Amino acid sequence: MEIIVLLKQVPSTESFIEIAEDEMSIKKDDIKFVINPYDEFAVEEAIRLKETHGGSVTILSAGTDKTVEAIRTALAMGADKGILINDPAIEGCDALGTARILAAVLKDTPFDLIIAGQRAVDDDNFQVGLAVAEFLSIPHISMVIKQEITDGKIRCQRTVEGGSVTLEARLPVLFTTQRGLNEPRYASLPGIMKAKKKPLDIKTLEDIGLDSEKAGKPMTKITAMKFPPERKEGKIIEGESAREKAAALVMALREEARVI
Amino acid sequence: MIFSETFEKEIMLNFDLTKEQEMIRKEVRRFAAKEIAPVAGDLDESEEFSVELTTKMGEIGLFGMFVSEEYEGQDMDYLSYIIAVEEIARVDGSQAATIAAGNSLGIGPIYYFGTKEQKKKYLPKLCTGEALWGFGLTEPTAGSDAGGSKTTAVLDGDEWVINGSKIFITNAACEMTMGVTVQAITGTRPSGKPEYTCFLVEQGTRGFKAVPMHKKMMWRASNTAELYFDDVRISKDSLLGEVGDGFHQMLKTLDNGRLSIGAMGLGGAQGAYEAALKYAKDRIQFGQPICKFQAVAFKLADCAVEIECARNLLYKACCLKDQNRAFEKEAAMSKLYCSEMMGRVVNHAVQIHGGYGLMKEYDVERFYRDQKLLDIGEGTSEIQRIVISRYIGC
Ligand SMILES: Cc1cc2nc3c(=O)[nH]c(=O)nc-3n(C[C@H](O)[C@H](O)[C@H](O)COP(=O)(O)OP(=O)(O)OC[C@H]3O[C@@H](n4cnc5c(N)ncnc54)[C@H](O)[C@@H]3O)c2cc1C
Numbered sequence A: 001m002e003i004i005v006l007l008k009q010v011p012s013t014e015s016f017i018e019i020a021e022d023e024m025s026i027k028k029d030d031i032k033f034v035i036n037p038y039d040e041f042a043v044e045e046a047i048r049l050k051e052t053h054g055g056s057v058t059i060l061s062a063g064t065d066k067t068v069e070a071i072r073t074a075l076a077m078g079a080d081k082g083i084l085i086n087d088p089a090i091e092g093c094d095a096l097g098t099a100r101i102l103a104a105v106l107k108d109t110p111f112d113l114i115i116a117g118q119r120a121v122d123d124d125n126f127q128v129g130l131a132v133a134e135f136l137s138i139p140h141i142s143m144v145i146k147q148e149i150t151d152g153k154i155r156c157q158r159t160v161e162g163g164s165v166t167l168e169a170r171l172p173v174l175f176t177t178q179r180g181l182n183e184p185r186y187a188s189l190p191g192i193m194k195a196k197k198k199p200l201d202i203k204t205l206e207d208i209g210l211d212s213e214k215a216g217k218p219m220t221k222i223t224a225m226k227f228p229p230e231r232k233e234g235k236i237i238e239g240e241s242a243r244e245k246a247a248a249l250v251m252a253l254r255e256e257a258r259v260i
Numbered sequence B: 001m002i003f004s005e006t007f008e009k010e011i012m013l014n015f016d017l018t019k020e021q022e023m024i025r026k027e028v029r030r031f032a033a034k035e036i037a038p039v040a041g042d043l044d045e046s047e048e049f050s051v052e053l054t055t056k057m058g059e060i061g062l063f064g065m066f067v068s069e070e071y072e073g074q075d076m077d078y079l080s081y082i083i084a085v086e087e088i089a090r091v092d093g094s095q096a097a098t099i100a101a102g103n104s105l106g107i108g109p110i111y112y113f114g115t116k117e118q119k120k121k122y123l124p125k126l127c128t129g130e131a132l133w134g135f136g137l138t139e140p141t142a143g144s145d146a147g148g149s150k151t152t153a154v155l156d157g158d159e160w161v162i163n164g165s166k167i168f169i170t171n172a173a174c175e176m177t178m179g180v181t182v183q184a185i186t187g188t189r190p191s192g193k194p195e196y197t198c199f200l201v202e203q204g205t206r207g208f209k210a211v212p213m214h215k216k217m218m219w220r221a222s223n224t225a226e227l228y229f230d231d232v233r234i235s236k237d238s239l240l241g242e243v244g245d246g247f248h249q250m251l252k253t254l255d256n257g258r259l260s261i262g263a264m265g266l267g268g269a270q271g272a273y274e275a276a277l278k279y280a281k282d283r284i285q286f287g288q289p290i291c292k293f294q295a296v297a298f299k300l301a302d303c304a305v306e307i308e309c310a311r312n313l314l315y316k317a318c319c320l321k322d323q324n325r326a327f328e329k330e331a332a333m334s335k336l337y338c339s340e341m342m343g344r345v346v347n348h349a350v351q352i353h354g355g356y357g358l359m360k361e362y363d364v365e366r367f368y369r370d371q372k373l374l375d376i377g378e379g380t381s382e383i384q385r386i387v388i389s390r391y392i393g394c
Helices: A037-053 A067-077 A088-092 A095-107 A128-136 A189-195 A242-255 B002-011 B019-046 B051-059 B078-089 B093-113 B116-127 B246-282 B294-322 B328-358 B363-374 B381-391
Strands: A002-006 A009-011 A033-035 A056-063 A081-086 A113-117 A140-144 A146-150 A153-160 A163-170 A173-177 A200-203 B132-136 B152-156 B159-170 B177-188 B194-202 B208-212 B224-235
Touching (some): A002 A128, A009 A067, A033 A037, A033 A067, A037 A067, A037 A146, A056 A095, A067 A081, A067 A189, A067 A200, A095 A128, A113 A128, B019 B051, B019 B093, B078 B093, B078 B246, B093 B132, B093 B159, B093 B363, B116 B132, B116 B177, B132 B159, B159 B194, B177 B224, B177 B246, B194 B246, B246 B294, B246 B328, B328 B363
16 A cells, blocks of 8 residues: 655744744744654554555655655654655745645655645644645545555544544545544664665655746735733632632622623 | 865864764654653662563664664664663663663673674574673672682583672663673683683573662662572583683773763763753742852853763764774773763752752652762773873873
8 A cells, every 4th residue: 555644844842932033933943843743643654554554655745954854754663755845935835835736746646545644733724634635636534533444445533522423435535633543653773774775855846847936825924923922820719618719709700801 | 186175074073963863862862751751760769670661672772773783783883872872861870771781781792702603692682672681790809800800610521610709780680681791710821810701691591590689879770680600501602702802802891881881971961951950940049040040050051061071072982983993092081071070960950959859759869879870880980090091101
């Protein structure tokens, strides 16, 4: 089975994020980058599928020079090859633009299954996987917590309010991951050495037949970026009894917080 | 012109690690944070060697990093191995000890001096972390002074017969131990000095007993053993190298081992320093974080400087070794400096934590204890100074 994983490199959640001077982006100089956690589930699931069904796992990413690190990590985990679309135009892309670029690569790549993170934790767009499926005219199943493939069909489970649903579709399919799908493995040290010898194709937009002027052009634009307002200090309600405290709380909610 | 260009390139210093080395650091750090950090304090407290954790460390490839793939090793350079030890030590000294001793003392001598058959027999299991191997040098009467050794081996027909005992042997008496390399006296040299030879003794050999040692101050989750040899008979080919090679093998093994002890000092210092820096930013006294007091800030600045120096020295020693150049002097310097440097750093780290630093709830308490071994094991600080002073021509 040929499996493609869509992977994005994002700032590590442990990094200290600062908003840049332009107030529309973040400062990227001093931050550490990692594989988007939802994409890490995708890599793990793809490797497990390969281990049971055979085939190969290809990592596909649109990014910069730095993104090589993330792809190499996925290769060290056990993926077989990587494709990086590295083009200055990608920097300014919106979700739809990224999806268009990834889909353009996939038009010429054979695959049975595509796995993507439900969202990237930096931009939180929830769009790329979905749009890629749309561009390729294949079924899309979102936020999967369990999957099973038999006879060319995939059955996916996902949670819905108060329960779960099982969806079925004929391959090729694109599904996106939800927390709980699996526990990603570490890139083992022998894996890191083996990754060195695995193929990693780096291409520009032109190489994949896209016009960088048009393909990278965003249809949406970020106009402002702000931190959430700083939390005010909490207040502990004093009182002799629960009844007294409840009364004081209701009063505070009405008079001070004005929420009821 | 061309000549001078290449010449310029060759003498240029390069402080960057390779991509692979960076990845190793990142992955081992992630592993240590997730798998070791949550249990390190408890294992220390209960003085428990963890088979589970050792197996996991084996699974990600922490054993046999410098061994060729032929024997299930990872075929990496020595610096990669040292970075891995450093990252484990950043979180816990005991687990770093299991790794460092397992590699430098357990795997090393078999890999460097063993026959093909011996390597085939033992290394695959040791390199995958399924089993451990000890290196028995120290005896109750022979610590710094190997000349005080009493353990002997006598050839009797087709068998060697070993008698004697060893003390403080790491990884030698746990459920995973497969055997030990033991140094014994096999005769007298023409100079009148004893002739030493190393032997491979498997666990379970008749007359060989390995007993765990308890009540340690440090490395409490690492396995330390006393070994007893009572007419232990082993086959003629259980010898490591040739008769009389023992002393030379021991020196070579310790040269490598010094790098990994250095890595433990460096990593431990890094861990303690990071904990102290974080604490100093969070702890408020007199209305401000204590890191704003110059007395505290300067301690942290000193730690940062010393750690940087230690890392440069240790990596340089590894770099020399990886290029097959003489590294022995730098290895001794690294062992001495990294170990004692960690002592200064943990002292500051506990001081910065105040009373809390003396409580087991805080990791620096464990780091403070674990450091002391580094001044003593694999050649005391005094012995390192003797070695270095000889190298510089005193
Ligand atoms: C937890 C642990 C694990 C260990 N693991 C191993 C292992 O796996 N294999 C192994 O073989 N050994 C191991 N050792 C033993 C360790 O290497 C010895 O403890 C060490 O070499 C010191 O020997 P000693 O304890 O007998 O001290 P001694 O040699 O008795 O030294 C006592 C003091 O005298 C000083 N001294 C001695 N000679 C001189 C001199 N000429 N000039 C100046 N000062 C001197 C020393 O520096 C020290 O301060 C381990 C020890 C410990 C505690």
